[in-house]
Amino acid sequence: MKPRWTLHGYVLAAVIPAFLVSLAFFALLFELIDLFANLVKYIQNEASPAEVFRILGLYLPRCLSLSIAPAMLFATAYGFGVLKTSNELIVIHGSGVSLASFSVPVLLFAALASAGGFWFEDSAALPMLRLKKEASRALMGQTVTLNNAEIALYNRTTGVVWTADYFDDPGASLSGVTTVRRDPKGTFLERVDARRARWDGSRWEFLDVRIWTAQPDGSILERFLPAWNAPYYAESPASFRKGRKDLEDLNTQEALEYALFLKSAGLPFVGALAEAYERYTFAATPLVVALLSIGAGGRLRKNILLSSLLLSLTASTVYYVIRMVSLLLARLALVSPIAGAAAPVVFFLVLGILLFRTAHT
Template identity: 35%
Template sequence: MTLIKYILKKFIPLFIGSLFFFAFVLVLVDLFMNLWNFISNGVPAKTVFNIMLLYFPKSLWYSAPLSILFAVSYTLSDFYANNELVAVFASGVPLIKFTAPLLLFAFALSFGLFIFEDKLVVPTYAKKVELQEIVLNKEKDLNNNKIVVMSEQGNVVYKADFFDNSTRRLNSLYIVIRNEDKTLNCVVRADSALWVEDHWKLSGSTKYTLEEGNLVSSEVDAQTLSMLTEIPETFRNNTTSVETVDTREAKEYIDHLRRVGLPYNEPLSVYYQKFAFPFILFIVVFLSIGLSGKTRKNVMLISLASCVSAAVIYYVFQMVTMLMAKFGILSPFLGAWLPVFLFVVISLFLLKYART
């Protein structure tokens, strides 16, 4: 218990201090990148401060891996440099047992980072982007024109000249409805369609069907109307980025892509990455333990450089596997999780041959 308190007493202040330091630096970088735009648009200082405050959770999220890497590397290197670990190893305590509190802390923090990102980082960063676009006059127009949307696994296809986001109305609408075997069921033409609760209400509509080779027109029946349930958000001039929404919204978006028959490998791999990325904290701690103390000279510098290099290799490898998942070479699950599994094995190997 004394050893646990001792190592955590050295590690935790370093981690917290470096976390807030790196986060503050990232906030300042973001501020300086947009400073001229704020000045030229006459943005009040209070609004700029609010934007910085909303960006702070995102900067903490970005800073967590680097902070824990620095804190662990510095702590262990300091132990090695002062020969404190000699006494620990001489007393029969192996390296893995001595550093177990750091590993458990990093593992628990990985879950905390996931919840922190999903519940706080995503909404605050979305508000930051929205507020920044408003004050810089960069608001995005969600109205859309010349729209083609597939729904229900491609069995319902919407084609509209214009979508008005403020009124949730589609103008000059054609709807092609197909049977399960993809043969034509009917075509519906409407002057406009208004979203009401959970379906589209058509105005000036006509239904066309083929009967014995002849085109027959009729009123749109209730059964056909019940199929027109694609939500208005689908028609917006807006592309959902899985990285910028929480896991619930990301899953809904991927389900929508599956439903309409659009490619979803890339967003699904990004969705899995939301769960895999927080474990970078556990990975870098594992790597730091295995790589620290490899040399007797410049212990802290060499250990920190080795850990940073290993972390960079991890990020590069993750980028490669995510690209492979995007192009279907790997499954989306492996694209997100393969770097984690591989680097855990590498870390165990390094730990086996760590200096004790």
């Protein structure tokens, strides 16, 4: 058993250092892309170096998250390529150790990177990305208001139609509110007119209210109340904000909830749902590309460093092109949201299995 553990430690020692170095390299590459994309704006707004470096620092977690998959691809291809060119793979296979058995620790490490990357993306990268965007807007003098006017909203789940003259986002309040609630068959149940409504954390409290409620005998009961609330009126304040949300600013759970809200409101939701599902498939990418690069790494014979770098950059480009096309097809309802989200990963998984099965052992 000890020689096998020694062999597993040896292959990890060939991959992990390369992974850490390439992770830093790709993160730096993403940082430089963002820096040069906004460099003219920084100069025009006379941004100080400290302000620019603060924005770059806030963007670093997102860069690290995006770099995990290409770094894993490069490190695995490079590690196995070096073992191949030094003829060490021949010795290992000649001793009776199969490629599948030899690759287990690398695949386990890739699976750990996938799980850790998913957690890191949701808990650190996306919150810091929101702060980065806020800092960039503040530096460039841009303001974003989420207040909204002339609102009309329908929630299919609760059967409530909302109209309001104005929504104040900082105060979480509505002015000139009218709601109409109906059952699934479309039968009138209740209408609420209120001068104002405020969010209490779980539902809306209506002020200066006039209520019409359908009675079992078919009559309508009219009431006037200074304040009133009911569990049917728990629409999130985010539903009334101006403009569509940027899913890049939302964690996975929030993105799913937003897609389901769009669906319940009768708005286009397929694209948002596909992007929410894509969070899960993207998290599996390091494991998939590790499988791909194990099969490809043994085929590299010369200039291992450059060949591995070229392989990782090419695969990353192909991945993002397939992702862009598949999500576009999902938005156009030509494929299902799950198919649109899973297409890039499935493509590389099939390619990885093919290369792995045909690799020399």
